[in-house]
Amino acid sequence: MPNVPIQDAAEEFVLTTPEQLHALGAPASRALFQGLLGLGEGSIKEIAQSIGKSPHSLYHHMDKLLAVGLVVVAGERRSGARNEKLYRPIxxxxxTDPLNRDPAYLAAIADNGEAGYRQAARALRRSLLDGRAQLGTEKRNALALQFTVPLTTKQLQDLTARIDSLVLDYTKGLEMSEEGEFHLITLGLSPAD
Known part of the structure; x- marks a missing residue:
């Protein structure tokens, strides 16, 4: 396995291959990756506990994420009578790479986006049904918007820059807190059919 340096949490990693996008589009691999993001670093057993899965069901998905460079082995530790590997997200x-025009790469972006929106819809549905999500109240913790508007090239550039700036500004100083409840944030901007 190549020795891949672990990036700072606030440093952006550019997905360069369709395989990376496909790995993140698979529900079990996506759940594993997101569980690992929440932990920062952990063993298969810890990741499985955090996402409510069996550890044995995750090894294949972890191998996929390792193979495409989205997860790295961060070390080992003793657990009972054996050593267990510790993993970290890259x-x-x-x-995504805005200069990559390979049709397979572009199709993988679209497939990954579709998978992300399906996950967001399922998460919002569950949260609304069990009362954890509040829409339209002063204690609002869920937001679901979709709208279609005509944008000039300048307006599109301005909106894209504002979204990029918001994400970078917000995530730069974001610290993980064990007290906080996880929220799935999904943003999308695409020409309408």
């Missing part, structure tokens, strides 16, 4: 901020 970064907490992932971005």
């Amino acid at each position: 970064s907490h901020l992932l971005a």
